[in-house]
Amino acid sequence: MGLSAEPDKLDPTTSSSLYTRYVMNTICEKLYDIDASGTVVPQLASALPTITDGGRTVTIPVRDGVKFADGTDLDAEAVRTTFERNLTLKTSARKSELGPISSVEAKDARTVVVRYETPFAPLTAALADRAGMIMSPKALDALGDKFSEHPTCVGPFSFVARVPQTSITVRRDPLYYAADQVHLDTVTYRIMADANIRAANLRSGDIQVADSISTQDVDALVKERDVGVLQTSSLGYQAMTINLGNTDGAGEPPKQIDTPLARDPRVRLALAYAVDRDALVNSVFNNWYSPACSPIPPTSPYASPAGEACVPHDPAKARELLQQAGVQIPFPITVKTSNTAESLRFAAALQAALEPGGFALQIEPVEYSTLLDQQSAGDFDAILLGWSGRIDPHGNMNSFLVSGGGNNYAGYSNQTVDDTMAEAARSTDTAERAELYGKVMTQVREDNPIIYLYRVRNLAAYTRDTGGVEIFPDGVVRLSRAAFLQEG
Structure with missing residues (x-):
């Protein structure tokens, strides 16, 4: 198989690349998976979880007769060990995906009990992705943080x-x-x-x-x-992330970056007004892709008018906001992007499209795996990258937008967003969650830590x-x- 980019670390706890998921899909099965229709189905679990105690207790049955590639048996203790690693490893990108867990117990050899401080509706969907990939405890003991050098799981x-x-x-x-x-x-x-x-x-x-x-x-x-x-x-999106406060790495407490782009929301809103998504998608991608203004796919049951609303293309309004902010026009922005031909083609088209709105985009091409490292470290002013998407919008939003999220590359922190995302995660009512995600996106469109651009096919x-x-x-x-x- 020819891959368009090199995977990052082959470690379910720390990886953040779609291309890593291609490889891990063949060597690291999950407690749950999705089928072709996007429905969650058991994989290493023998059935869907049982949820009790008002949503605070989740019981997961573990498949019997399964061995890791190193010959050790898959059991509830192995599942618990993976949970603990995802929750406690300093470099974990999975912690925020798993929610406010208070304890994980191997009740017996075939039963795992996860207890929550408050209900957490997105768990099953999270366990159908990297958070649900179960690693061999024997390999974890032997390799520790170097698990990616010889990843050992259950897989074909x-x-x-x-x-x-x-x-x-x-x-x-x-x-x-x-x-x-x-x-x-x-x-x-x-x-x-x-x-x-x-x-x-x-x-x-x-x-x-x-x-x-x-x-x-x-x-x-x-x-x-x-x-x-x-x-x-696609369940995902492509976007421009703006670095507001990521000085010490994604997930670390943000510190204000003293540039007009980072400190003044009017400059970022101007940038949003300057983007002509329809023209970009049509000219660069031959209409195979579609414009996107939200991390929630339009086919999702959690989509809503507020969630999908878009800052309209208005170059005059963009220039007006830049004038109000008192910044240089054209306003220079350095944006990092992958050095692939398609990424560079889009960046060049974006550069031309932003000019009427008063922006001078400077493009810095970077090799993809290096770009991921720079994104995590906060080594950028603006960056063009995307997310392949998850079936539950929590997986597309929470770790990117909530304070301290493992994928919060913008260093964004907003109490309304934090509280509303937590409220949505507690709810099992689809309509209520859709309304709450719409509220989050209304706030995000005011702050613009991420400017959503398009959705691939x-x-x-x-x-x-x-x-x-x-x-x-x-x-x-x-x-x-x-x-x-x-x-x-």
Whole structure:
């Protein structure tokens, strides 16, 4: 499989890259997963959780007869150990995804009990992603913070080797509980940042699967006899994050950054007014993608008019706000972006689009994995990156917008947002949660720590001699059941 960017650490607790999820999907199964329709289904859990005590107690049954790739048994204590690591590791990006947990108990070998201070509705959805990937306690004991050097979990494949900037290889795990359903001996993920190179390798048969097909290539690929294209809508978004106070790393207490962009909301609101999403999407992505003004996908039951509202494109209003702020016009902003062709094409179009609104955008291309590190460290003024999306909007919003969130790269802190997100997490009423998320987005549009720009369509391609390749709305290309097809 050709990957458009290199994964970050192969560690469920600390990773933040979609491309890492591709690899981890084959080697680290979760308590729950989603199916093609986005419905949560059991994976390493034997059933959906039982919720009691007014939502404060969650009981998870653990599948029997399962072994980690190192031969140790999966049991409730292993699940508890993973929970504890996600909650306590200083560099954890999962803590805020799990909510206000008061305790995690292995009640018996097959039962985990999670207790909460207050009800937390998004837990099951969180456990269908990285927070639910269960790691081998034996490997954690041996490797500690270096778990990513040899990740060991339950999966159809197990980790073999990683060559930085080049490839990651996994092999079929004979200990896997459904090993008879795994058809390939090995899968190699090759790093191919250039979309043209991925497409060429696909056509030549040097690779069988390619992710993130460029919108410049997809119209031609769908017509080719020997290539198939997979596509789904996306649960995520692409955005520009503004650094307001991330001086010591995401999740650390913010400190005010003394620049007009960081301290004056009028400058950020002007930036929002200067963006013409429709024109950008149409010109750069050939209408394959769609404009987005919110982290909540429009198909979500939690979407609402307030949640999806957009700051309109109004360059004159943008200049007026810049004048009120008393800043230089054109106002210079340095924005970091991935050095892939599609990312640079969008950044260049954004640069031209912002000029009438009084902004002079300076583009700084950065290799993707380095860009992720800089985003986490707060080494940016503005940055263009996205999120592949989760089925519950809590997973698209909370850790990015709540004070101290593990993915709060903006260093944003607003008490109204914190309180409202907490209230939404306590509710099991869909309409109430939708209203509360709309309230959050109204505040976010005033502060603009993140300016949402567009929503991709998940696009992947495969050679016709390959079957069983899947892509779901979470954006993950799944190879666990992939196989070469026999002719005839």
